[in-house]
Amino acid sequence: MHPLLSKTTIALIVSALAQGAAQAALFAVDPGAYVPANGNFAAWYQDTHGRTLDLCLSKAVSSRVAGAPGAPAYMCLLNPSPGIFDDTLAIAFPGNFPDEAFWFTGDGSIVDAARGIDLTYVSAVEAAFSGGDPLEGDQISFARIRIRVDVPTAGTYVITHPYGVDVFNVDTPGRKAINMTRDIGIGAPKTYDGALKGDVGPFLRSLNGPYTETNPANGAVEQFVGDPNLEEAFTGSPFNTNFIRIEGPGGIDLRTTVMAISGKLSTVARPTPIIAERSTYSRKAGSGAPVAQQDVFVMAPPPPASVTLTSNSPVLNLSEADTTGHWYAQSATNPTLPSTLQVTADNHLAIPTSSPTTVPMPLTDxxxxxxxxxxxxxxxxxxxxxxxxxxxxxxxxxxxxxxxxxxxxxxxxxxxxxxxxxxxxxxxxxxxxxxxxxxxxxxxxxxx
The missing domain is CATH 2.60.40.1930 (Macroglobulin (MG2) domain)
Structure with a gap:
């Protein structure tokens, strides 16, 4: 589905991720030890919304979409490759293992023949091999954004997607006039933390999910954040842009609000993720006593999670903005310095196995x-x-x-x-x- 290191013919990228906002994408990755059942890849990635996805190697099939003969409607992207991976046989590393597998994918398209637009969009956290074929010691992972578009005329095209905004100046229109692949995280083999710095995350998920299916290989009941055999409405964008949109010359303005999503929810119990962003105070003279305020900013899973300033008396609840995971609170307490605040995030209502996490935040001017x-x-x-x-x-x-x-x-x-x-x-x-x-x-x- 996604060639590993394909060359790109990029119409000049004027601005990548023009959103301008700092994005915390993925939060943590399995530190090991790595096992052959996963191809000696990291077993899971966790995003900043608290969801943890396993490397998707399940042979569970969709109960919503019927597969064709010889092509089951797998809930994971298990693409057969002659001589490398036969999906009708048991997965075994390295003798019968996919040359690419995924912790997450979110793919979409926009086609308007009348306007001459044919857009494909790929977002993924991918497992692959630096040499192409499955081989111990060649394991790599990366976060990918790919945008390919046939466009009818030269000019500037703006593509807004769940993980940012990309702007392209096209001098030569036609097939794949826009052809961009951005892979972040490829490092030394068997080091998997590079993808944490990529553009992908938090994980998108179908509004109709999670889906529960049974893996015929072992009888396990498994859950998935989406069905890659269906294009569905979704959520999870860190910018609240749960759509793909292309704007261009001649009034081109097309969008889709559906994508095909894949990802297998892990049974690994992980603490609630929380990222301290800022804790500052200010004070000025008042009548009789200084007028003070403390401002606290963190990133944590959106509601139904809760975030509280537990060091405040009384405990102060932070407010969240637009399900993006950005939380804020203000306290009128006049601090005694030095002071360290304690902020607690709890996401057990969304993920029952998630335990609360408390982080210290030194208070500064x-x-x-x-x-x-x-x-x-x-x-x-x-x-x-x-x-x-x-x-x-x-x-x-x-x-x-x-x-x-x-x-x-x-x-x-x-x-x-x-x-x-x-x-x-x-x-x-x-x-x-x-x-x-x-x-x-x-x-x-x-x-x-």
Whole structure:
């Protein structure tokens, strides 16, 4: 289905993942030990929404779609390959093992013959072999986004999909004028953590699932997040873009809200994933006492999961945005520093085997650099920065982007500045760090 390292003829990619938002995709991968039953691949990946998918090698078939003779409607993508993998025989590594297998796939298409558009879209977390054929020591994994489109005219095309936005300038229209494959995570054989940094994740899932089927090879009852034999409405996009859309010249604007999804839910019990993003405070003078607030941001599974600031009194519930897994809360507590918050995420309502997870989050002030400027004529570097702590301003110090100490900012209030000579060349970046933990980095503007 997906050639491993196919060459791509890419119409100039002007912008990839123009969403601009940081995406936490996959959260964890099986650390081993790896076993031949899985081809010595990682048994599972877990996403930031808490779902854990096994390497999909089950021979369970769909109870919704009838298979054709010699082509069962498998719930996993088990593509036979003559001389390499015979799906009618027992899976055994390396003698009868797929040359590619998947923890997850989400595939879709848009075809409009009248407009001359034929789009195929692939998202996957894939297991393959660096040499092509199954061989011990050649195992690799990666996260893939593939977009191929026949387009009728030259111009700029914008493709929005569940895992981002890609923009293409097409000079030569026609068949596969857009032909892009982005594989992230291919590293040394049998190292599987590279895919955690890919564009795929959290895992998409059918709105009609999960589906329960029986594996005829062992009689096990298994669950799947989708049926790859069906195109269905789905959810799970980290950007809430649960569709594929193409916009282009001449008013082209086409979309689909259905995809074919595959992925076998694991029975491995995993803690609820949670990623600390920011915990900062601010305070200013008030009538009688400082006016303070604490702002807490984390990523965790969306509802029905819950996230609480357990170190607050009383315990404070965080709010989630649009089922994307971004959580936020604000407390009016005036902190005593140093302070470390405790945030707990619990996803057992969605995944009964999931246990709560608590993470510590050191509370810091918020530092903002408003000026970082170097004058080539005078050789002077000027840095202006502020702290969110207006009542007890901490010490602010400046270092270069490479960590070389430059000096301390001065000033009586929350806004402080430093002007100093730097030679022989200016730093490319400066970092301002507060004695209360806050930090900010800014590129230095060069002026004459």
């Amino acid at each position: 918020l530092v903002v650099i408003s000026q970082a400027e170097y004058n080539l004529h005078t050789g002077q570097l000027t840095v202006v920065a502020s702290t969110s702590d207006e009542t007890s301003p901490p010490v602010l110090t400046v270092t270069s982007g490479t960590g070389v100490a430059i000096g301390a900012l001065s000033g009586d209030g929350a806004v402080k500045s430093l002007t100093t000579g730097i030679s022989p060349i200016p730093p490319a970046k400066v970092q301002v760090t507060s004695s209360n933990g806050g930090t900010d980095t800014e590129e230095v503007v060069i002026v004459q």
